[in-house]
Amino acid sequence: MIIEPVIGAVYRGRFAPSPTGPLHFGSLVSALGSYLDAKVHGGEWLVRIEDVDKLRCRPEHEAAILRTLERYGFRWDGAIMRQSERTEAYREALEGLLRKALIFGCSCTRKEIGDSTPGVDGASIYPGICRNSLPDGNKARSCRIRVPDRDISFVDEVQGVLTQNLARDVGDFVVLRADGLFTYQLAVVVDDAEQKVNHIVRGADLLDSTPRQLFLQQSLGLPPPQYAHLPVAVNEAGKKLSKQTLAVPLIDESPVPALWQALNFLGQHPPQELGKASLGEIWEWAMAHWSLSLVPKSRTAKINSEGI
Ligand code: GLU
Numbered sequence: 267m268i269i270e271p272v273i274g275a276v277y278r279g280r281f282a283p284s285p286t287g288p289l290h291f292g293s294l295v296s297a298l299g300s301y302l303d304a305k306v307h308g309g310e311w312l313v314r315i316e317d318v319d320k321l322r323c324r325p326e327h328e329a330a331i332l333r334t335l336e337r338y339g340f341r342w343d344g345a346i347m348r349q350s351e352r353t354e355a356y357r358e359a360l361e362g363l364l365r366k367a368l369i370f371g372c373s374c375t376r377k378e379i380g381d382s383t384p385g386v387d388g389a390s391i392y393p394g395i396c397r398n399s400l401p402d403g404n405k406a407r408s409c410r411i412r413v414p415d416r417d418i419s420f421v422d423e424v425q426g427v428l429t430q431n432l433a434r435d436v437g438d439f440v441v442l443r444a445d446g447l448f449t450y451q452l453a454v455v456v457d458d459a460e461q462k463v464n465h466i467v468r469g470a471d472l473l474d475s476t477p478r479q480l481f482l483q484q485s486l487g488l489p490p491p492q493y494a495h496l497p498v499a500v501n502e503a504g505k506k507l508s509k510q511t512l513a514v515p516l517i518d519e520s521p522v523p524a525l526w527q528a529l530n531f532l533g534q535h536p537p538q539e540l541g542k543a544s545l546g547e548i549w550e551w552a553m554a555h556w557s558l559s560l561v562p563k564s565r566t567a568k569i570n571s572e573g574i
Contacts, residue, residue, distance in 0.1 A: 268419045268427070269480050272489035274464045277309025281335075281342075282454070282468070284316040285327035288515035289334045291524065291531075291569060292469065292499045292507040298528045299496045300467035301340055302556040310343040312461055318349035318356075318453040321445075338521040339545050347461060349453050356448040359456045359486055360441060363411060368485055369441070371406025372396040385436045386474040392437035409442035411485070418477040423494035424561050425470060430477035439478060455479050459488040467558075470495040470565040471506065494558060497567040499531060507569070522548050531569055533560040 281297045283289065289297070304311040313335070317323035328348075335342070363369045374395050382390040392410065400406060413432035421427050430436070441452040458466065473495045483490050499507045516524055525548050526541040534555060540548055 267417075268421060269484075269490050271420075271492035272464065273492055274462070274489075277304055277307040277465055278312065278461070278463050279304035279309055279465045279467060280312040280314055280458070280461065280463045281340075282314040282316045282457075283331050284319070285323045285325070285331055287327055288330045290507055290515055291528065293331075294338070294516055294524060294528050295496055295499055295531055296467070296469050297335065297338075297340060298525065298552075299494075299532055299558075299561070302552055303465065303467050303494065303558055305553055306556050307465075309465070311340075312344055312347070312463065313342040314347040314349070314457055314461065316349050316450065316453070318352075318448055318450060320350055320447065323350070334516050334518055337518045338516070338525060339549050344461075347457060349457065352453065352457065352460075353448070355456050355460065356453055359452060360409065360448070362486055363441070366485065368412050369409050370396060370398075370412060370438070371400060372408050372410045372438075372440070373400050373404035373406055375407070382437075386430065387436075390437075391435075392439065394438065397438060407444035408440050410438040411441050411482070412438050413478075413481060418480055420476065420480060420490070420493065422473065422476075423492060423558060424497075424563055425473060425495050425565065426563065428473060428476065430474070432477060432481060436478060441482075451475060451478050452482060455482040455486065455488065458491060459483070459486075464489070464491045465494070466491050467494045467496065469498045471498050473565065494561075495565075496532065497562050497564050499569040500566045502568065504566070504568075506566070521545055525549075525552070527569070531567060533562050535560070 279300045281300050301311050315328050379390045382393045385391040415433035417429050417431050419429040440449050476493055480490055523541055526536050529536040540551055
């Protein structure tokens with residue numbers, strides 16, 4: 267059965283960067299796609315700082331990300347939400363799942379499950395060791411959610427229909443980590459619902475996470491949003507541009523060429539001379555011409571990073 271989104275009267279989109287480094291071209295593509303799609307639908311665009319993993323995030327990166335967004339001409343609606351301030355809401359959600367008997371304590375270390383079959387995103391499929399009870403004498407370290415053995419399907423506005431069986435493709439996944447931090451999967455679902463986000467436009471590196479998020483929404487009684495996953499920018503070697511592959515940070519002082527390149531990457535065919543236009547002019551063109559249907563329908567696309 268295909269899960270239908272609950273769209274609501276007002277389009278609410280968002281950009282949810284993790285402050286683990288400055289913005290780079292890949293994150294600009296997500297920011298731009300989500301912003302333009304919200305604005306051309308007369309919608310709102312929110313910014314949420316995804317610093318749930320406190321160990322990897324830094325306030326100085328958050329400040330740099332917000333400064334870059336402002337310099338590039340992005341204007342967000344409402345107050346910024348920070349996941350580091352939302353622990354109570356995640357705990358409540360976990361308690362709700364516990365009441366539904368969907369959660370079990372798990373004593374497994376990464377090493378213990380490391381040899382299991384890799385799932386859709388490369389992580390091991392949980393082999394179910396603690397699913398029914400903890401092995402004798404073991405203490406729970408993390409909390410996992412029991413996933414169903416049935417197909418979950420949705421229609422992505424860019425990538426088309428995606429179907430996953432969580433039991434087969436992912437396994438029971440962690441919602442509360444051994445170090446006491448809630449996971450991205452749980453936090454993102456709780457926060458999107460709290461912010462009444464009903465359209466999620468983001469990078470296709472998160473496409474395979476979406477069935478987990480739809481399942482969590484269903485389990486928590488939250489409305490599923492519409493999803494659109496944009497291709498992820500990869501370099502000539504086919505590697506995702508990330509801090510690890512040393513993607514060049516965006517230059518705050520010259521937003522127009524990078525915005526031009528991001529529009530081009532998203533299949534919008536900006537005229538060449540727009541690359542030398544003013545910030546106001548490039549935004550005006552982008553707002554007048556944005557079309558999600560022009561975005562390449564692939565999970566990755568190559569970018570020539572010269573000149574960004
Ligand atoms: N925080 C995630 C990232 O920076 C994005 C999560 C999302 O858009 O759902 O990759």
